[in-house]
Amino acid sequence: MQAEYRQRREQLMAKIGTGTAIFRSAPTAVMHNDVEYVYRQESDFFYLTGFNEPEAVLVLAPHHEEHKFVLFVQAKDPEKEIWTGYRAGVEGAKELYGADEAYPIAELEEKLPKYIQDSDRIYYRLGRDRGFNETILKHWQRFMGMYPKRGKGPIAIEDPSPILHAMRQIKSPAELDLMRKAAVISIEAHNYAREIAKPGRYEYEIQAEMEHIFRLRGGNGPAYPSIVASGENACVLHYIENNRQLQENDLLLIDAGCAYGYYNADITRTFPVSGKFTSEQRAIYEIVLEAQSQAMEQVKPGNPWNQMHDAAVRVIVEGLLELGLLDGDIEEIIKEEKYKPFYMHRTGHWLGLDVHDAGVYQHGEQAQTLQPGQVLTVEPGIYINPNIKPAEGQPEVESRWRGIGIRIEDDVLVTSNGQEILTAGVPK
Template structure:
């Protein structure tokens, strides 16, 4: 993978010209008192370096005569490594990760200016690390103060994500192989969950078995907190308590998946825990399934990103009218968003290093155009939340529909000729 990281850096440096780009590693997050969460590297930082340690800074300076890729890292310290694990160190940053030059992170303030003073722009994304934001701004302000004397230096700061995230949006073959592996593990876990779910079991039992498979098959853990929602809980979009005992007649909505090699999958399935739909459950499920099928058919290179969502909304709205849950002309109901009490989210999102991956969806009034290598989720749903007030002018909700929540989600790759469903191995 080092060759791929190098290629990504070269691609980015070609785009920033005479600028200097700065990327900060993710901070360590505290679970409680002095106990920290497992470290997870910042996605942009990892995408360009593959470096998986905290307290690091990557600098790309394509204009520098000697050092174009510079890493600032924690130095090797035997005493600390005994407690918290192996460190790559300064030499390893060069030998393993291909840095032209590397320094201890403690020398950042001293060494960084030499990579900024001849740049015409600093590319840096002002993030959640306020202290580091201030550090970058301080260096920029100092260089601006001396600009009249030298006539060189960065006269602006630009968000590096604008360029980098368009690169991340289109996946390489190496990235797709990692995503396929994440999908395969998640598929196995979902299929096992459908085998073992039954009335009387608790939601957390299903969660535990799925997450066991995630780790057993080499996944790095969950891609996001697992949603195992039975009964009315399926109407809570981000339900993660997973404490309820499943009852006969319940639907079980599972939105859970693993990460593998930093890349994520994202799957949702809904099924009856006793193996048989009620009439109402089946009627709503069939609408969602048809919406998903027609939406996935819209995932084609050259199509606007909005097409699959608009298709899903139309199918869902038509289905709700057929069942009498909505009344009126389809076009009017869609324009006035009368469906939103039952379908309140978008039909998908980009997927990759982040579950809700980076990349724009809209360019002004024009939606992003789908192209090969992009991966997105397609996840329509219907949620008849108990005691929901219908939209103005709409009929009262018959209680027989209440408490039914359904979502079906797959990960879909845009290909040269159409699409590939990465998660097709889970029945629906």
């Protein structure tokens, strides 16, 4: 993978010209008192380096004669490493990660200026780390003060995200290999969950068995907190308590995916715990399934991003009108979004290093155009919350419909001639 990281850095440096790009590692996160969560590197930082340690700074200076790729890292410290794990250190940053130069993080204030002073701008994303923001601003202001005498130096700070995230949207073959592996593991876990879900079991039992498979097959664990939502819990979009006992006639909505090599899968299936839908459950399920099918047909290169959502919304509105859960003119309902008490989210999102991955969906009023190499989810749903309040002028919802929540989600790769459904191995 080092060759791939190098290629990404070179691509970014070619785009920033005589600028200097600076990236800060993710902070450690405290679970409670002095116990920390397992460390997970900031995605942009990892995308460019593969380096997975905290307290680090990446500098890309394409204009520098010798040091175009610089890492500031934690120095080797045998005593601390006994407690918290081995560090690459300065030498490891060069030998293992290919840095042209590396320094202890303690020398950042002293060494950073020489990689900024001859650039025309600093590429840095303000806002995430207040302390480090101040460091960057201090150096920038210093060089701005010197600009009248020097006639050169960084005259602006620019967020690198629009450039870098456009790169991240198009997945390389190596990235797709990791995403397919994450999908394969997730497929196995979902199919096993379907086998073992029975009335009397608890949501957390299903979660535990799935996450056991994630780790057993070499994954990093769950890509996000697993949603195992039975009965009315399926109407809560991000339900994660997972503590209810499954009952006869329940639907079980499982939204869970494995992370593998930092890349993520994201699958949702909804099925009857007892093996058979009620008539109301089946009616809603068939609408969602058709909505996903119609949305999926819009996933092809050249199509606007929002086309799949529009297709799903139309199917959902048509279906709810037929069942008497909505009333009126279909065009008016769509335009005024009177369907939103039943379907309140978008039909998908980008997928990759982040579950809700980097990349824009709109360019002003213009929707992003789908391109080969992008991976996205397609996930329509209908949620009839027990306490649902219909939109103004819409009919009241009968009790027989309340408490039904259904979502179906797959991960789809846009290819040069259409699409590849990465998660097709889980039945619908």
